[in-house]
Amino acid sequence: MDFERMKIEFLDRIHNKDLIAATISQPRQKSNDLKRVKIKPIELKGVYHLHLEYQYERILKHENIELEHFEEIFNNLLTQFRQIYSEFKNENIQIQLSKKNKVTWKLEQTKQSKEIILSHNRKKQYLLDDQKPYPFLIRLGVQTEEGKVKKQKYDKFRQINRFVEFIDDSLGHLPKNRQIRILDFGSGKSYLTFALYHYLKIEKGLDIRVTGLDLKKEVIEECNRIAQDLNYDQLEFLVGDINDFNEEQSVDMVVTLHACDVATDMALARAVKWGAKVILSVPCCQHELNRQLNSPSLEIMTQHGLIKERFASLATDAIRAEILSLVGYETQILEFIDIEHTPKNILIRAYFTGEKPTPAQRDRYTAFTRFLSAQPFLENELKEYI
Template sequence: MQFEELVDELARRMTDSSFISGTISQSRTKSDEVKRVKVKPIELKGHLHLQFEYQFERILQHENVPASEVHGKLSELLERYKQVHAEFADEKIHVQLSKKFKVMWKSDQIHSKKVVDLSHNRKKQYLLDDTTPYPFLIRLGVQSPDGKVKKQKYDKFRQINRFIEFIDDSLTHLPKDRTIRILDFGSGKSYLTFALYHYLRIEKGLDINVTGLDLKKEVIEECRQIAQDLNYDNLEFLVGDINDYNEETAVDMVVTLHACDVATDMALARAVRWGARVILSVPCCQHELFGQIQSPELQVLLKHGLIKERFSALATDSIRAELLSLVGYESQLLEFIDMEHTPKNILIRAYRTEKRHSTETIQQYKAFRDMLGAKPFLEKELLQSNHLFLSE
């Protein structure tokens, strides 16, 4: 069997009704950041897709590929990897590719035929089930006492679950031999603060200590009462400003949701100073760069106020993510869920890795910043605290 024949055969079989799951592994290059790729069939809007799950060292990324595009995706992957395991309803196969792409194919029959069922992919599987009553969701008015999610609160329920997915992904980066210290700046009504506490303490049984901080005294008092009613002993709420909070020397996770404009940068700078292992931030009202950008090359874009505002917000978050990477974090910009019909749907996720950055990376950041004529608040904060060095 030739390489092209292998791709044809796998594409054909993986898109018929017998395919259950597969794994593509053994990269041909040590520099490939994706360790392995898992594949499974899913149904989206009534059409067959293959979901490719890319497994990096610390994170997972998913790509849903329509059946008509699977051949090209497999061809691309099999040029990078040497091994394929695939399970079908009545057969398991193992494929090994040599350095010169010689194909070795081994097949084992399955005596008890399996049934491929895509139905489990039709309903979203939440980490918090939408039929189980949770005391904190009932107390916050998201669920009725019998566990039913209120119709008008279903978007909030989806947002809470999306947030918990990010928390769950972060577990491998948190300490396992001591109390985990978590700070939530700008906690507001604290739906997500309570969700975080419930998931880590009640569901996972972790030893945690969580503080929610907000400027609104009446909101904080209400949250304190709810925490007391739920017997959440290691969850406290304080009235305070991000810039004035100096009670910590080390924190494991910093969460900041919709802190306005440079308040987000203040929280990110604090997280870096404390050596936080995990940062989860949903920025809001990114006005800083709007008045700074002076770039003739971008004038076609910048002359439209609406477009300039959106571009400024995207550039601000891109700069934040890049700065975090320059001080030893693995950072990503991910899609969150809109809150109350606003476009605050980008989440900055950063894991501390201490990975050294290259001179080229610094130069790329400086070139982008200078093209915009920007003077980012976060850059100044990190330079002043001696966490960032741009002289290389």
């Protein structure tokens, strides 16, 4: 099949609304910041659209387009990528392009016709079912005894589920043939810690040991009581300060959810020192950089307290992500949950790769922090690693 024919065949199926999902990948240029694009059909206000998820080196972007605009975007993507995996109603098609656009077209008829689900019509599929009773969610007051999520706890339920989704995504980065050690720093009432334990240990049957650490003695005592009542024998809660926590030699996964201010940085520093394979961190309020910011060039922003605070918070998360990249992590900043549910909606996801930074990466970090007069706690903690 030649290149033009391939385009016609592919676009025909798209215009017939037969698409289940497609991924366009394998950039022609390694330096391409855009790494892959995932495409799914969705319905918006009753109109068929395509949802495009653009996965860049560090961020994800999304757009919904009407069918008539797809051809132009598709042509553009073909100038950047060489591979397409696509699932249609009755067939799977894999397309591979050579540098000179020679086409390899592999078509596999599926035995059964697949159902096309337009995602906005579909009830949100949570990893934890919002109709099923979970003993830990009942004990934590998120669900009623019958398994109904309490109205005022729905945001918490969504947060927990979203976090569990991220945990599920990162399973491939965790060790396979031994117990997985997990720490939740600033675990508080420990909704997340219990959910994580339930999902990985009880639903997935993985060999894990989980510790939640927090400053609050009474809260920790209550969490330990619940863990014992539920027979969660590989889950424990300890009272303590993240900064003084030196009990472990190595930890595989470190998570934090809204650990206050630099408690997030303490947790990130601990994780790096342990060589944790996976770090998932949703930061909380941030005050450190707000106090340090002192650049006349930024005065147009920093003269407004509200903007200064938001800017400081975003810059802090960017700095955190950059430091993690410098110390050998593939790091992404992702949207944790819709901003309408919580303004604290940035998740830092870091997978250990051990890749060394280039001098240019170090330089741009130094230039940025100098410009802001920033002296990040995390940089100080990880001086010898950067």
